[in-house]
Amino acid sequence: xxxxxxxxxxxxTSLIALAVPSYAGAVSASTTYVPGVKVGDWWNYGNFKFVxxxxxxTGIILVVTAVSGSNVTLKGTFVSGGNIQTQIFRGDxxxxxxxxxxxxxxVAANLGPGDHLVNSPSAPTFNNTITATYxxxxxxxxxxxxxxxxxxxPSQVLFYDKSTGIELQIxxxxxxxxxxxxVTGTSLWHYPISIIDDAVCSFNxxxxxxxxxxxxxxxxSKVEWDNTGTVIHTVTSCSPSxxxxxxxxxxxxxxxxxxxxxxxxxxxxxxxxxxxxxxxYFYYDAIHPWVHGTVTVQSNATVAPGFTFEASPxxxxxxxxxxxxxxLITNAVNGFSGFVDVxxxxxxxxxxxTITAFNGTGNLGVGSFSTFVYVQTNSFTANGVYLVRxxxxxxxxxxxxxxxxxxxxxxxxxxxxxxxxxLILPNPINSTFFHPPIITLDSINNxxxxxxxxxxxxxxxxxxxxxxxxxxxxSSLALKLGPNGENATGLDPLxxxxxxxxxxxxxxxxxxxxxxHSVNATIILPGASGDFQITxxxxxxxxxxxxxxDPFAVAASTITLTSxxxxxxxxxxxxxxxxxxxxxxxxxxxxLAANSSGNANLIVGAGNSPPGTYFVTVSGTSGSLSHFVTLxxxxxxxxxxxxxxxxxPGGNIVFAGGSTSVGVQLFSPSISSFNGTVTLTGxxxxxxxxxxxxxxxxxxxxxxxxxxxxxxxxxxxxxSTPPGNYTITMKGTSGELVHTFQxxxxxxxxxxxxxSPTSGPVGTQVTVHGSGFLNxxxxxxxxxxxxxxxxDDQLLGFFFLEGSSFNFTFNIPDAQAGIVHxxxxxxxxxxxxxxxxxxxxxPEPSTLTVSVSSGTIxxxxxxxxxxxxxxxxxQLTTVTSLQLILVRPNGSNITLNAVLVTTGVYKASYVVPxxxxxxxxxxxxxxxxxxxxxxxxxxxxxxxxxxxxANGRNVITATSVVGAVGTLGVIALAWRKGYFTSxxxxxPIP
Numbered sequence: 004x005x006x007x008x009x010x011x012x013x014x015x016t017s018l019i020a021l022a023v024p025s026y027a028g029a030v031s032a033s034t035t036y037v038p039g040v041k042v043g044d045w046w047n048y049g050n051f052k053f054v055x056x057x058x059x060x061t062g063i064i065l066v067v068t069a070v071s072g073s074n075v076t077l078k079g080t081f082v083s084g085g086n087i088q089t090q091i092f093r094g095d096x097x098x099x100x101x102x103x104x105x106x107x108x109x110v111a112a113n114l115g116p117g118d119h120l121v122n123s124p125s126a127p128t129f130n131n132t133i134t135a136t137y138x139x140x141x142x143x144x145x146x147x148x149x150x151x152x153x154x155x156x157p158s159q160v161l162f163y164d165k166s167t168g169i170e171l172q173i174x175x176x177x178x179x180x181x182x183x184x185x186v187t188g189t190s191l192w193h194y195p196i197s198i199i200d201d202a203v204c205s206f207n208x209x210x211x212x213x214x215x216x217x218x219x220x221x222x223x224s225k226v227e228w229d230n231t232g233t234v235i236h237t238v239t240s241c242s243p244s245x246x247x248x249x250x251x252x253x254x255x256x257x258x259x260x261x262x263x264x265x266x267x268x269x270x271x272x273x274x275x276x277x278x279x280x281x282x283x284y285f286y287y288d289a290i291h292p293w294v295h296g297t298v299t300v301q302s303n304a305t306v307a308p309g310f311t312f313e314a315s316p317x318x319x320x321x322x323x324x325x326x327x328x329x330x331l332i333t334n335a336v337n338g339f340s341g342f343v344d345v346x347x348x349x350x351x352x353x354x355x356x357t358i359t360a361f362n363g364t365g366n367l368g369v370g371s372f373s374t375f376v377y378v379q380t381n382s383f384t385a386n387g388v389y390l391v392r393x394x395x396x397x398x399x400x401x402x403x404x405x406x407x408x409x410x411x412x413x414x415x416x417x418x419x420x421x422x423x424x425x426l427i428l429p430n431p432i433n434s435t436f437f438h439p440p441i442i443t444l445d446s447i448n449n450x451x452x453x454x455x456x457x458x459x460x461x462x463x464x465x466x467x468x469x470x471x472x473x474x475x476x477x478s479s480l481a482l483k484l485g486p487n488g489e490n491a492t493g494l495d496p497l498x499x500x501x502x503x504x505x506x507x508x509x510x511x512x513x514x515x516x517x518x519x520h521s522v523n524a525t526i527i528l529p530g531a532s533g534d535f536q537i538t539x540x541x542x543x544x545x546x547x548x549x550x551x552x553d554p555f556a557v558a559a560s561t562i563t564l565t566s567x568x569x570x571x572x573x574x575x576x577x578x579x580x581x582x583x584x585x586x587x588x589x590x591x592x593x594x595l596a597a598n599s600s601g602n603a604n605l606i607v608g609a610g611n612s613p614p615g616t617y618f619v620t621v622s623g624t625s626g627s628l629s630h631f632v633t634l635x636x637x638x639x640x641x642x643x644x645x646x647x648x649x650x651x652p653g654g655n656i657v658f659a660g661g662s663t664s665v666g667v668q669l670f671s672p673s674i675s676s677f678n679g680t681v682t683l684t685g686x687x688x689x690x691x692x693x694x695x696x697x698x699x700x701x702x703x704x705x706x707x708x709x710x711x712x713x714x715x716x717x718x719x720x721x722x723s724t725p726p727g728n729y730t731i732t733m734k735g736t737s738g739e740l741v742h743t744f745q746x747x748x749x750x751x752x753x754x755x756x757x758x759s760p761t762s763g764p765v766g767t768q769v770t771v772h773g774s775g776f777l778n779x780x781x782x783x784x785x786x787x788x789x790x791x792x793x794x795d796d797q798l799l800g801f802f803f804l805e806g807s808s809f810n811f812t813f814n815i816p817d818a819q820a821g822i823v824h825x826x827x828x829x830x831x832x833x834x835x836x837x838x839x840x841x842x843x844x845x846p847e848p849s850t851l852t853v854s855v856s857s858g859t860i861x862x863x864x865x866x867x868x869x870x871x872x873x874x875x876x877x878q879l880t881t882v883t884s885l886q887l888i889l890v891r892p893n894g895s896n897i898t899l900n901a902v903l904v905t906t907g908v909y910k911a912s913y914v915v916p917x918x919x920x921x922x923x924x925x926x927x928x929x930x931x932x933x934x935x936x937x938x939x940x941x942x943x944x945x946x947x948x949x950x951x952x953a954n955g956r957n958v959i960t961a962t963s964v965v966g967a968v969g970t971l972g973v974i975a976l977a978w979r980k981g982y983f984t985s986x987x988x989x990x991p992i993p
Contacts, residue, residue, distance in 0.1 A: 034114070034118050034119075034122065035111070035113075036073055036096050036097035036111035036114075036121065036122045037072075037073055037096070037097075037111055037112060038070055038073065038075050038096055038109070038111065038112060038168065039111070039112025039113065039164075039166055039167040039168045039169075040067045040070065040075065040109065040112075040167055040168065040169065040191070041067065041070055042067050042068065042069060042070055043066070043067060043190070044066075044067045044167075044189075044190055044191055045064060045065060045066040045067070045189065045190050045221075045223070046064075046065055046138075046169050046186050046188065046189035046190075046191065047062060047063060047064040047065070047186070047187060047188050047189070047221055048062070048063040048064075048184045048185065048186055048187065049062060049184065049185070049186075049187035049188075050183075050184055050185050050187060051182075051183075051184045052181075052182070052183045052184070053181070053182055060081075060082070060184075062080075062081075062082040063079065063080070063081050063082075063184075064079070064080045065077050065078070065079050065080075065108055065109075065169075066078045066080075068091075073095050073096045073097040073098075073111070074093070074094070074095050074096075074101075075093075075094065075096060075103060075109060076091065076092070076093045076103075077091070077092040077093075077103065077108065077109065078090075078091055078092075079091075079092060079108075087341045087398065092108075095121075096109070096110060096111045096121065096168070097111070097121065097122045098121065098122065098123070099120075099121035099122070099123055099126060107120060107161075107170060108169065108170045109168050109169055109170065110163055110168045110170075111168050112165070112166060112167055112168040113165060113166060113168075114129060114145055114163075114165070114168070115129065115132060115145065115165070116128075116129050116130060116131050116132055116145075117129065120147065127147050127149055128147065129145045129146065129147050129163075130146050130147055130148050131145075131146055132144065132145055132146070132165060133146060135162070135171075137164070137171045137172070137185065137186050138186050138187060138188050138189050138192070138194065139194035139195055139196075139218065139220070140192045140193065140194065140195055142164050142165070142166075142171070142192075143164075143165040143166065144162050144163065144164065144165065144171060145162070145163045145164075145165050146160065146161070146162055146163075147160070147161045147163070148160050149161070159173070159174065159175045160173075160174040161173055161174075162185075164191075167191050169186065169189070169191065170186075171185060171186045172184070172185035172186065173185070187219075187221075188220055188221030188224060188301075189221070189224075190221075190223055190224065190225075193224075193225045193226065193227040193275060194218060194220050194224055194225070194226045194227070195226075195227050195229060196213055196214065196215065196218060196226060196227070196228045196229070196296070197213070197214045197228075197229050197231045198213060198214075198228055198229065198230045198231060198232055198236045198238075198268065198288075199211065199212055199213075199214050199231060199232055200232030200233060200234050200236070200291075201232075202232070202233045202234065203234070204232070204234050204236075204290075204291045204294070211232075211291060211294055212294055213228070213288075213294065213295070213296035215296075216295075216296045216297065217296065217297045217299070218296070218297070218298050218299070219298075219299045219300075219301065220278060220298060220299070220300055220301070221300070221301055222278060222279060222280065222281050222300050222301065223277070223278070223279060224277070224278055224300070225275050225276070225277045225278075226275065226276055226278065226298060227273050227274070227275045228265065228268065228273060228274045228275075229273045230268045230269065230270050230271060230272055230273065231270075231271075232270060233270050234270070234290075235267045235268065235269055235270070235290060236267075236268050236288045236290060236291065236294075237264065237265050237266060237267060237268060237288055237289040237290055238263070238264070238265040238268065238274050238276075238286055238288070239263075239264045239265070239286060239287055239288070239289045240256060240260075240261075240262045240263045240264065240284060240285070240286045241254065241255050241256050241284075241285035241286060241287060241295075242255070242256050242260070242262035243255045243256065243258055244258075244262060245262065247287065247292075248292055250292055250293060251287035251288075251289070251292035251293070251295055252285055252287055252295065253285075253295075254285050254787055254803060255285065256282070256283070256284055256285055257282055257283075259280070259282070260280055260282045260284060261279075261280060263276045263286075264289075267290075278298065278300040280300065281300050281301060282299075282300055283297065283298075283299050283300075284297065284298045284299075284300065285297055286298070310333050310334060310335050310343055310367055310395065310397065310400065310402070311332075311333065311334045311402075312331070312332070312333050312345075312393075312395035312402040312404055313331075313332055313404070314329050314330070314331055314332075314393070314404055314406045315329065315330045315332060316329060317406065318406060318407045318408070318409070319378060319406065319407075319408045319409070320408075320409040320411070321356075321378060321380055321408070321409070321410050321411075322380075322410075322411060322412040323380050323381065323382055323383070323384045323386070323410055323411065323412045323413035323414065324380055324381060324382050324384075324412075325380060326377070326378060326379045326380065327377075327378050328375055328376060328377045328378065329375070329376045329378075329391070329406050330373050330374075330375055331345055331347070331373060331374045331375070331376065331393055331395075331404070332371060332372075332373045333345065333365060333367060333371060333372045333373070333395050334367070334371045335367035335371070341366075341367060341397050341398045342364050342365065342366050342367070342397055343364065343365050343367055343372060343395050343396065343397035344362075344363075344364050344395070344396050344397060345362055345363055345364075345365070345372070345374045345393060345394070345395050346362045346393070346394050346396075347360035347361075347362055347374070347376060347391060347392070347393040347394075348360075348391075348392050348393075349376070349389075349391050350389045350390060350391070352418075353385075353418030353419070353420065353445070353447070353520070354383055354384055354385040354413075354416055354418055354447050355384070355385065355389065356378050356379060356380040356384050356389060356408065356410055357378070357379040357380075358376065358377070358378050358379075358389070358391060358408070359376070359377045359378075359379075360374070360375075360376045360377075360391065360393070361374045361375050361376070361377075361728070362374065363728065363730065363747070364745075364747070365747050366655070366746070366747060367397075371749075372728070372747060372749075373728055373749065374728060375727065375728070376391055376393075376406065378408055380410055380413075382413065382414045383413060383414050383415075383416040383447070383448070383518075384410050384413045385410070385413055385416070385447040385448060386410055386411050386412070386413045386448055387409075387410060388407050388408070388409050388410075389407070389408040389409075389410065390405055390406070390407055390408075391405070391406040391407075391408060392404070392405055393405075393406065413447070413448040414448060415446075415447065415448045415449055415450035415451070416447040416448060416450055416518060417444055417445060417446055417447055417450045417454060417484055417513070417515065417518065417520065418444070418445045418447060418520060419442065419443070419444055419445075419511065419513045419520045419521065419522045420442075420443050420445075420522055421440045421441070421442055421443075421494070421511065421522045421523070421524040422440065422441050422443065423440055423524075424440065424522075424523065424524050424525065425524070425525040425526075425527070425596065426439065426440055426496070426524065426525070426526045426527065427527045427529065427569070427571065427597055428496060428498065428526065428527065428528050428529070439493045439494050439495050439496070440493070440494040440524045441491050441492075441493055441494075442456065442469070442491060442492050442493070442494055442511050442522070442524075443489060443490075443491040444482055444484055444489065444490050444491065444513060445484075445488075445489050446484040446485065446486060446487045446488045446489070447487075448487075449486040449487055450484060450486070450487075450515075451484060451485060451486050452483070452484060452515050452516070453481050453482070453483050453484075453515060454481065454482050454483075454484060454490075454513050454514065454515045455480070455481045455513070455514050455515070456469055456480045456481070456482065456492065456511055456512070456513050457511070457512045457514070458494065458509055458510070458511050458512075459509070459510050459512070460507050460508070460509050460510075461507070461508050461510070462505070462507065464502060464503050464505070464507070465496060465497075465498070465502055465507040465509075465526060465528070466496075466497035466499075466502075467494060467495060467496055467497060467509055467526075468494075468495045468497055469492050469493070469494060469495075469511075480492055494509065494511065494524055496526050496528075498528065502528060503528075504528045504529060504569070505527075505528060505598075506525060506526075506527050506528075506597070506598045507525070507526045507527075507528070508523055508524075508525055509523065509524045509525070509526060510522075510523055511523075511524065527569060527597045527598060529568070529569035529597065534567045534568060534570050534628060535564055535565060535566055535567055535570050535574060535595060535623065535625065535628065535630065536564070536565045536567055536630065537562065537563070537564055537574075537621070537623040537630045537631065537632050538562070538563045538565075538632060539560050539561070539562055539563075539605070539621060539632045539634050540560065540561050540563065541560055542560070542632070542633075542634050542635065543634070543635045543637075544558040544560060544607060544634060544635070544636045544637070545558070545636075545637050545639065546558045546607065546608075546609040546612075546636060546637070546638050546639070547639050547640075547641045547643070547739070547740070548609050548610060548612070548638060548639070548640055548641075549640070549641070549642065549643040552610050552611060553610045553643070554610060555643070555742075556608060556609045556610045556612075556638075557606055557607065557608045557609070557610075558606075558607050558609075558636070559604055559605065559606050559607070560604075560605045560607070560634055561602050561603075561604055561605075562576060562588075562602065562603045562604070562605050562621055562623075562632070563600060563601075563602050564593050564595055564600060564601050564602075564603075564623060565595075565600040566595045566596065566597055566598050566599050566600065569597040569598055570595060570597065570598075571595055571596050571597040572594075572595060572625045572626070573592055573593070573594050573595075573625060574592065574593050574595060574601075574623045574624065574625045575591060575592050575623070575624050575625070576588055576591050576592070576593065576603055576621060576622070576623055577591075577621070577622045577624070578605060578619055578620070578621045578622075579619070579620045579621075579622070580607070580617065580618070580619045580636075581617045581618050581619070582612055582615065582617045583609070583611045583612040583613075584607055584608065584609055584612055584617050584619060584636060585607070585608040585609075585610075585611075586605060586606070586607055586608070586619060587605075587606045587608070588603050588604065588605055588606075589603060589604040589606075590603050590604075591603070593623075605619070605621060605634075607619055607634070607636055609636070609638045612638045613638070613640075614638050614639055614640050615637075615638055616635065616636070616637050616638075617635075617636040617637075617638065618633055618634065618635060618636065619633070619634045619636060620632075620633045620634075621633075621634065641740075642671065642677040642678065642679070643671070643677060643740055644669055644670065644671050644677045644679070644681055644735065644737060644740065644742065645669075645670045645671070645742060646667055646668070646669065646670070646681075646733070646735050646742055646744055647667075647668040647670050648665060648666070648667060648668075648733070648744050648746065649665065649666035649667075649668065650665055650666075650746060651663075651664070651665075653777070655746060655747055655748055655749060656748075656749045656751065656777065657695075657718065657720055657748065657749075657750055657751070658720075658750075658751050658752070658753045658754060658775075658777075658836065659720050659721070659722055659723070659724040659725075659726060659750055659751065659752055659753045660720060660721060660722040660724070660753050661720060661753075661835075661836065662717055662718060662719040662720065663717075663718050663748075664715050664716065664717050664718070665715070665716040665718065665731075665733075665746065666713060666714075666715060666716075667683060667699070667704070667713060667714045667715070667716055667733065667735075668712065668713045669681060669704045669705070669706065669712040669713065669735075671706070677706065677737075678705075678706060678707070679705070679737040679738065679740070680703050680704070680705045680707070680710070680737060681703065681704050681705065681735045681736065681737045682702060682703050682735070682736050682737070683699040683702055683703070683704065683714055683716070683733065683734070683735055684699075684702075684733075684734050684736070685697040685699070685716065685731060685732060685733045685734065686731075686732050686734075687729050687730070687731060687732075687748075688729065688730045688732065689729070691725050692723075692725075693721050693723040693724050693725070694720075694724060694725070694729070695718050695719065695720050695724060695729055695731075695748060695750065696718075696719050696720075697716060697717070697718055697719075697731065698716070698717045698719065699714050699715070699716050699717075700714060700715050700717065701714055702714070716733065718731065718748060720750055722753060724750055725750070726750050726751055726752045727749075727750060728747060728748070728749055728750075729747070729748045729749075729750060730745055730746075730747060730748075731745065731746050731747075731748050732744075732745050733745070733746075751775070751777070752775055753775065753838070754773060754774065754775040754776045754828070754836070754838045755773070755774050755775050755838070756771060756772070756773050756826065756828050756838045756839060756840040757771075757772045757774075757840060758770070758771055758772075758826060758840050758841075758842055759772070761840075761841070761842060761843065762842065762843035762844075762845055763815060763842075763843075763844070763845055764815070764820070764844065764845045764846065764847050764848065765815050765816070765817055765818060765820070765844065765847070766814055766815060767814065767815045768812060768813075768814050769812070769813060769814070769815060769826075769842065770810055770811070770812050771792060771810065771811040771812070771813070771826060771828070771840075772808070772809075772810050773790075773808060773809045773810075773811075773828050773838065774807065774808040775807060775808070776790075776804060776806075776807050776808065776809070776830075777807065778804060778805065778806050778807050787803035787804070788803060788804040788830060789801055789802070789803055789804075789830070789831065790802060790803075790804050790809070790828050790829065790830055791827075791828070791829045791830075791831070792811050792813070792826070792827070792828055792829075793826070793827045793829065794813070794815070794816055794818070794824060794825075794826055794827075794842075795818070795824050795825055797816060799811075799813045799816075800813065804830075811828075815842070815844060818844045819844065820844045820845060820846045820847070821844070821845075821846060822843075822844065823841045823842070823843050824841070824842050824843075824844055825839050825840070825841060825842075826839065826840050826841075826842055827839050848934070848935055848936065849875055849876055849932070849934060849935040850875070850876055850935070851873065851874070851875055851882070851930060851932045851935045851936065851937075851938045852873070852874045852875075852938060853871065853872070853873050853874075853928055853929075853930045853938045853939060853940040854871070854872050854874075854940050855869065855870070855871045855872075855887075855926055855927075855928040855940045855941065855942045856869070856870050856871075856942060857869040857870070857926050857942050857943075857944045858944050859944050859945065860944065860945045860946075860947055861915050861944060861945070861946050861947075862915070862946065862947060862948070862949050863915055863916065863917045863918065863920050863921070863946065863948070863949070864914075864915060864916075864917045865914075865915045865946075866912050866913065866914050866915070867912065867913045867914075867915060867924070867944060868910065868911075868912050869887060869889075869899065869910070869911045869912070869913070869926055869942075870904075870908065870909070870910055871885065871887060871901060871908075871909040871910075871911075871928045871930075871940070872907055872908050872909075873885065873907045873909075873930050873932075873938075874907060875932060875935065878907075879905075879906050879907025879908065880906065880907050880932070881903060881906055881907060882930045882931060882932045883931050883932050883933050884930070884931045885901050885909055885928065885929070885930045885931075886898060886901070886928070886929045886930075887899040887900075887901045887909070887911045887926065887927070887928050888926075888927045888928075888929070889913055889924060889925070889926055890924065890925040890926075890927065891922070891924060892920075892921070892922025892923055892924065892946075893922075897913075899911035899912075899913060901928075909928075915946050920946050921946055921947065921948060922945070922946060923943055923944075923945055923946075924943060924944050924945075924946065925941060925942075925943045926941060926942045926943065926944070927939065927940075927941045928940050928941070
């Protein structure tokens with residue numbers, strides 16, 4: 004078996020069977036060559052570094068699929084630019100027989116310095132054993148240095164794990180080119196993480212920590228935490244189900260990820276956990292919560308990759324005349340990173356809805372892929388259920404999908420059909436029976452009525468008739484249809500001896516009122532005996548090859564077969580090339596109807612052909628008839644180029660109004676170096692108004708010292724770009740050399756930011772609601788996506804996006820009133836995004852104050868006078884309304900009539916009843932001013948009995964003692980002192 008081209012480019016460093024395909028002769032019986040791996044073991048390579056032409060490699064994964072004695076079988080998976088290749092390697096680790104030893108990613112276990120890679124004296128030997136760290140673990144490493152090969156190959160240094168025999172690292176160098184890569188993950192040993200402390204585990208990241216704090220492993224790996232400190236620790240996941248403290252878990256795990264908790268880990272003990280689900284895991288020490296770490300789990304080939312395929316909505320119901328669409332969505336699962344083809348077939352027929360399906364190919368390695376099915380009906384679309392069938396296929400996986408489209412409310416109509424639609428008449432016509440075409444009418448949506456049929460023939464020369472109940476053949480006939488019924492008639496050709504042979508097109512038109520439909524039938528009257536002709540276009544081919552098994556060294560020619568004199572039958576094609584040319588037909592048999600033509604495409608390959616002129620003879624055979632045509636092929640060698648495309652994570656998804664960038668790298672696969680200039684152009688499909696636009700910088704790339712060998716393609720959109728899926732086709736042209744590359748771009752509606760409320764003064768609490776954002780899983784990015792919220796340029800806070808929507812609450816900071824300010828939600832990585840909404844800062848509302856005053860003591864029969872004042876921002880002002888309420892001692896109340904005395908001053912009075920009025924009175928004033936908040940104030944006063952009322956009994960007693968004269972004196976004195984009439988807060992009468 005020959006390794007793939009990609010495999011050969013990458014791992015030429017490992018062609019240790021450098022001189023011969025297998026090793027002969029055993030070294031000795033003292034060294035045992037046995038495998039150190041078992042079925043299911045895996046390891047993957049990363050950290051690819053190249054000097055010279057860039058190679059877009061993202062991963063190599065090897066899995067052990069069989070072990071028998073010293074024989075081992077590996078499955079290799081190679082990922083390059085989203086493309087996946089697999090290859091099986093089998094070999095004997097003892098004898099060196101098999102293609103496994105031509106790429107030795109594995110040797111026998113427990114070998115040492117002086118031992119050969121396989122049990123043969125011609126095999127390279129290990130030079131020494133060292134200690135080094137790979138995939139997180141310290142290992143014993145066997146090293147072999149190769150400074151030359153029988154083919155004058157490059158210098159190489161290869162590193163093998165001693166206990167398992169797997170190849171850990173490759174270093175190769177040669178003039179103008181070098182390559183290196185190493186094992187980055189494996190199931191053969193644990194990934195170690197140390198827990199370090201300073202005996203007290205103080206709050207110090209260097210004194211107490213996980214080491215390393217951030218780790219990346221492959222799914223299925225086991226991670227071992229070793230407590231190398233002196234105090235007890237734990238390893239506890241930041242699972243949202245356990246509500247860990249925020250100081251320990253600034254970020255929470257996704258809800259779909261499993262949780263883990265070691266419990267107390269004593270000094271010298273350890274805890275191991277197997278990570279079987281891809282994702283980012285955050286964890287912490289529950290005893291020392293400021294100590295935390297991260298494990299990022301990536302996918303690998305041992306987990307069965309796949310994808311999902313679903314329709315949204317899963318079915319569609321329409322009224323005749325309406326339209327709708329269904330989105331077909333594919334998503335990768337278990338690390339699937341290949342291409343998926345989506346093909347859709349739609350039902351067709353008379354009065355069927357017009358269903359348009361957009362087939363396509365998506366790269367699930369860079370995100371989900373969607374296509375659409377659009378359904379358009381009209382008023383006469385037949386009611387019913389139409390099944391749309393779709394199939395998603397990729398990497399040997401097939402997922403079918405059925406979407407029912409239900410249409411109702413269609414207007415009555417009918418359809419017309421012909422069966423068969425082609426009739427070849429026997430010759431002579433009168434000696435052989437033939438079945439004429441049947442013209443069928445079908446009622447649609449309960450159509451009822453008469454339908455008139457009219458037949459016309461082109462070219463003239465053949466007469467036709469429609470069978471009727473009359474004894475005559477007519478080219479016109481009327482048929483009746485019942486509700487959802489059917490009726491039919493025959494189409495009879497009327498041939499005479501004067502009818503010329505040939506092909507006639509008969510059009511049958513059906514009319515009922517304003518409804519009209521037609522159908523065509525072809526009638527062939529043979530003439531002389533039939534034959535066929537074979538031609539090629541072009542007949543001279545030029546194939547340009549780069550000379551190293553160039554898969555693109557091909558050219559095509561269209562082979563056309565033409566029926567002569569009514570020939571009909573199957574023609575079988577055979578191509579015979581000279582030299583090392585290869586040939587392929589897209590179909591090796593062509594079915595010809597009488598007087599028709601058919602094509603087959605011939606692909607000629609010259610990947611292994613030296614320059615020169617060659618010939619390809621194409622023969623067509625049908626029974627005893629045979630014809631041929633000869634093509635001339637000229638093969639020329641010329642330097643060629645290739646383009647490598649680099650798409651950043653999430654780079655195939657952009658919001659309308661945003662942009663994304665793609666790297667384009669020039670690479671020459673030719674034997675003779677390409678030294679031309681490549682002009683880059685691109686186009687977008689479908690072409691729509693305000694669609695995505697493309698810009699290359701620079702537009703020309705070259706290997707010339709004064710030029711650049713790489714370019715950046717910027718794909719830009721505007722806010723009005725229609726959301727959907729677009730195909731970006733990039734083309735590189737250098738003279739006659741043209742290479743293209745396609746990528747899928749998804750344009751999403753721009754995210755939306757809404758504020759509630761949208762206006763208010765400083766201090767107003769505002770809720771920011773964002774929707775339509777991409778969550779990290781949709782981007783293909785396994786790191787948290789940070790959003791910053793700002794008020795104008797003032798940072799309000801930040802958080803990490805967990806879904807497509809969020810809520811954020813803040814209070815309006817100090818800002819200029821009376822103008823509109825902008826609230827931003829900014830995403831700085833992985834895309835540059837700034838979503839805004841407006842907020843109007845209003846002036847502070849006016850402040851209203853109210854005061855009320857009254858006397859403090861009144862006597863029965865007095866008039867209490869009450870004053871109220873109202874101020875707005877410190878100035879007396881007349882308010883919109885004012886209410887004075889007097890609350891009596893018994894709890895009853897009365898509203899007093901407040902009279903405006905002057906601006907902001909109100910007066911009211913109350914006559915204290917002569918009896919039953921003793922006690923405390925409350926005065927409440929309520930003021931309302933438009934544009935300001937309501938205010939109130941209160942006061943109180945006492946009503947007490949007069950001196951005479953309070954001392955009446957003593958006065959009567961005194962009168963009886965001192966007599967009338969004395970009494971009058973007392974009364975006069977009391978009156979003079981004001982004890983009968985004056986209030987406490989008034990001056991007594993002098």
